[in-house]
Amino acid sequence: MGQLTFMMGKHEAHFPADRQYARNHMWALAGPASTRFGLTAYAVRLLLDVYFLEWSVAAGSRVALRQPIGSIESKKAESELYAPADGYLSRFNEQLLDDPSLINADGYGEGWLLEMQTDDSSFMSPQQYLRHLEAVWKVAQQTIKGQSHA
Amino acid sequence: MVGRLAVVVSLGRGGHPAKRAVEETLVTALRADGRFHVMVIPHVYDVPVGGEAHALLQSISDDFVLLCWLGPRAARWTLAQLHVQGRSDPAAAESSGDESGSSTAAQRSVVPQPHASRTIHCLDLRAGHSAKHYVEEIERIASESEDRNRAPSASQDQASPLIPSATGASPSTLPDTRAGLDGEAVVRRWYPVIDYSRCTNCMECADFCLFGVYGLDHQENILVEQPDNCRPGCPACSRVCPENAILFPQHKTPQIAGDAPATAPWKIDLSQLFDGSDSRPNTNGEPEPPVHASDLSSLGDEPPAARPQHRGRKDELDRLMDELDEADL
Numbered sequence: 001m002g003q004l005t006f007m008m009g010k011h012e013a014h015f016p017a018d019r020q021y022a023r024n025h026m027w028a029l030a031g032p033a034s035t036r037f038g039l040t041a042y043a044v045r046l047l048l049d050v051y052f053l054e055w056s057v058a059a060g061s062r063v064a065l066r067q068p069i070g071s072i073e074s075k076k077a078e079s080e081l082y083a084p085a086d087g088y089l090s091r092f093n094e095q096l097l098d099d100p101s102l103i104n105a106d107g108y109g110e111g112w113l114l115e116m117q118t119d120d121s122s123f124m125s126p127q128q129y130l131r132h133l134e135a136v137w138k139v140a141q142q143t144i145k146g147q148s149h150a
Numbered sequence: 151m152v153g154r155l156a157v158v159v160s161l162g163r164g165g166h167p168a169k170r171a172v173e174e175t176l177v178t179a180l181r182a183d184g185r186f187h188v189m190v191i192p193h194v195y196d197v198p199v200g201g202e203a204h205a206l207l208q209s210i211s212d213d214f215v216l217l218c219w220l221g222p223r224a225a226r227w228t229l230a231q232l233h234v235q236g237r238s239d240p241a242a243a244e245s246s247g248d249e250s251g252s253s254t255a256a257q258r259s260v261v262p263q264p265h266a267s268r269t270i271h272c273l274d275l276r277a278g279h280s281a282k283h284y285v286e287e288i289e290r291i292a293s294e295s296e297d298r299n300r301a302p303s304a305s306q307d308q309a310s311p312l313i314p315s316a317t318g319a320s321p322s323t324l325p326d327t328r329a330g331l332d333g334e335a336v337v338r339r340w341y342p343v344i345d346y347s348r349c350t351n352c353m354e355c356a357d358f359c360l361f362g363v364y365g366l367d368h369q370e371n372i373l374v375e376q377p378d379n380c381r382p383g384c385p386a387c388s389r390v391c392p393e394n395a396i397l398f399p400q401h402k403t404p405q406i407a408g409d410a411p412a413t414a415p416w417k418i419d420l421s422q423l424f425d426g427s428d429s430r431p432n433t434n435g436e437p438e439p440p441v442h443a444s445d446l447s448s449l450g451d452e453p454p455a456a457r458p459q460h461r462g463r464k465d466e467l468d469r470l471m472d473e474l475d476e477a478d479l
Contacts, residue, residue, distance in 0.1 A: 078421075
């Protein structure tokens with residue numbers, strides 16, 4: 001399985017080429033009945049050690065793109081989690097509720113987040129996602145400078 | 151005979167006319183009252199260790215009142231860093247969200263603790279009360295201190311909780327009532343102040359700081375060893391601190407300045423990065439940007455040539471160093 005790499009400073013963030021990517025830094029892996037989503041290495045690197053995850057919507061409900069569906073917390077950071085697409089949210093990864101550190105340990109495998117049935121075709125290829133990251137990364141660095149004046 | 155309560159007036163920075171007017175009104179009113187020993191010093195945060203104003207503060211052995219343009223929490227720990235120890239006023243602590251009380255702080259404090267059982271009453275001049283209000287509050291404090299002094303069971307460091315005119319020294323033997331103001335211009339300082347009631351000695355700040363500001367005492371407790379090595383304007387170690395125990399009293403963000411109630415540890419909010427909306431950088435003072443400098447610092451870049459020897463995360467922190475260098479702080 002090939003992968004692409006994006007340099008976050010000195011940190012190498014890897015992105016498997018076997019799947020697509022959403023703008024909210026989730027990967028999307030299409031299966032026979034549904035599409036599985038998880039956090040990309042970029043998002044995981046920003047979060048660092050995840051220790052808490054909760055969902056604010058129930059499995060088996062319809063969600064809209066960018067609708068808040070839960071929250072995640074690490075030692076240093078916290079974030080809302082948003083739906084990566086319009087569709088039917090069929091399942092959450094129950095294993096993560098017991099041990100969210102799987103997100104850090106195996107973010108592209110056992111640390112997956114949720115499954116959806118979606119017709120969304122706006123996901124990015126790995127190459128497109130890398131270009132997206134280049135733009136986002138610049139923004140992040142500009143934000144650092146803005147904040148260091150704060 | 152009961153001594154006079156010491157009242158220290160810490161002047162605002164820069165001599166703003168409105169602040170000067172408040173200070174002058176207060177000093178005049180307190181001196182006219184006659185029951186207080188009024189002392190005027192530069193802004194307490196700018197007081198250099200070993201200087202005249204520092205000596206004046208250290209000469210006070212009993213309860214005193216500090217009137218300053220800082221919140222009680224920042225004022226109290228700034229004084230502690232000057233080795234001017236004492237319990238905080240319970241009423242002031244309650245109203246300011248300072249839950250530290252005194253015993254915890256005394257146990258955790260890493261500096262010598264003469265007079266640790268006396269009470270220091272820090273009153274915030276920014277609250278904008280009238281001079282009359284402040285004078286009445288100080289009269290109340292003086293009255294309470296006198297009561298404690300008369301009570302046989304009162305615990306006392308010294309013979310008197312007030313300036314000890316009855317025990318040999320007299321107010322006239324105290325240093326001049328103005329200190330550190332008449333010589334060279336007061337230099338504005340910038341350095342972290344540790345709230346030891348919250349500090350867990352985790353060393354994140356020492357690991358993080360690249361300027362050698364932090365050090366350890368003989369018991370390996372963190373302390374601000376080289377305050378003037380701090381980079382003016384940089385509050386990054388405060389953001390790194392998991393317990394919000396590091397204050398920069400002159401920072402405009404209440405939480406960093408020690409004005410906001412010290413509650414949950416600081417968390418970086420990544421929501422704007424994770425909502426897929428491609429948020430733009432925010433440098434115009436509008437809502438809080440999505441990532442804090444301390445966060446992105448952990449993403450790494452080339453290390454500079456020379457850096458202090460701290461454990462862990464060295465390479466990860468150098469990006470912030472570079473960014474701060476470029477930021478023209």
